[in-house]
Amino acid sequence: MKSLRRWNCFEMLFLDRESELTSTFFNDNADEIYVSFKLLRVLAFVPSSFLQRVPSRVQDLGFLRYLSVTEWFEGLDYVVSTNQNLQTLVVSRKESQFGAPTLHLPCTIWELPQLRHLKLDKSYVIDPPSMVKDNMRTLSWVCSPHCRAGVYCKFPNIEKFKVSVFSSNNPIVLDNLEYLECLERLSISVAFGCVVTLPKPSMFPSQLKKLRLNGTNLSGSDLKAIEMLPQFKVLKLENAFHGKVWIVQGFSRLEFLLLENKMLEQWMVAGFESFSCLEHLVLRSCYCLEKIPEDMKDISMLKSIELQRCCPSVITSAKRIQEYQRHDYGTVFFEIKIIGEESIPSDDE
Template structure:
């Protein structure tokens, strides 16, 4: 069945292909609901300005340098999902957007504040790439103290949060950073969090997925009592972690454990032998004795369910 181009509701294409092959004026696609491209191009401004029905926009390009997008990207009144790769930065909107549910964007630390995110009161999925326009060498040289980000507990509808810090940007979460109680998935990458921060995260009642990628730099992590009661998936990348203290009532719902670059950790806590739902342990670039520990855990399982150990 042939659909006239002007009636298209979904447009997805690779912009590395010559735009001359697109047989239409993009500004005339007034019924578009979904746009997905790999690279921003100038004519896309017309799509934004002339498509009041646009709900989803994806610009997936990643890499360097960072490109500033026009503020018109916020213009569609029904915009619900905006996903930008880490090559694209846009200033915060000037007005509230109550429809936005998904936001993935590059943001300066000075904009990672409550006054900005209050503009998205119904946000459910937030992914932040922390970057800055200042040259990395200037960032490191101007001050040794980290840039402290904000709490996120005011985002009461938030279910998924990812914070990915630029390697050259010295940024950290505040002491005992607070998170929304509805949070189900949390990913922290290259952020400086303490054992106290982990204890706050451990008490989130609905948290199911936790990924810590060089986010915790302590040598000892003693999990708080009854911590992570609902967690299903745990990834830990911690090069300095030497001792991991876990009790019998922790991680009772855990199914999958991934340990990455844990060069100083030599043993998986024995209590993992008694986690009834544990299905797999994956080791990536870890200490050789950790693999031996995982194999021993596999043999000592009291449950009828086997645990797959992979490296």
């Protein structure tokens, strides 16, 4: 029987449900290799029989940079707290379990000096840090009363911030976002039945470039808070406002717009500069929307309009805009992408 060979240059490990090594990087072609975790830099796994033995084998991960788990298990507190070089921690279940209890993660996570990216799904929460975290760049967590000015001040250099609201007896006010002066990407997801209030126009970070709103139940007037942001490039509205009419007067630098709204009936553009830089428009589940604003015909930057689960009249209006461009400019600036059979108009149309 061959003796197992120890190899200390093992740097990446992915473990699946069957407890088999699915992705590795070695510097040798030995038939049998004894894996040493000492120099491991990237580790990602899901629960398995092997996982229960991991803590006793990875207690000395001084070089670990990235850790992703789908379940916080016994012994992981120690593994995380003793790896002072950890930069990214991801804790996210592959499948959401309805009614599953929320687990509080240890606040010792904040003591990691090199931590830059913390991503938690709705099953896990953590209390805010007591110290300022200058290194933090990405933060994804479940919203709570902690989301106030005193907390935002602890993340002066945060660039990506994802907030999820899944349960609340009282309205959640997401104010004081202006403290996140370096924030470029913001995502807010709200579960059905929860109420969230966005900040006033002057309270959004001036560097904000990308915004995703899901289930926020805003009115069209609430969106005016973001229309004039100077660096704004990407907006995703997924059932984000309840109004049947949306009148736009801004978004002069917006390049990408995703609009998913089952109740919206009329969409109007007021102002020559509105959407003047728009390149890509995506409409999803716009069952009640009558048409795309005809003002879109004058957007020379427009490259594509993607339609998914939209009513036939929306498709017709997109084609009409192409005809306007062909007549007025002698060319068509954008292509129409129709996704799914429900988007295809009938022969009678």
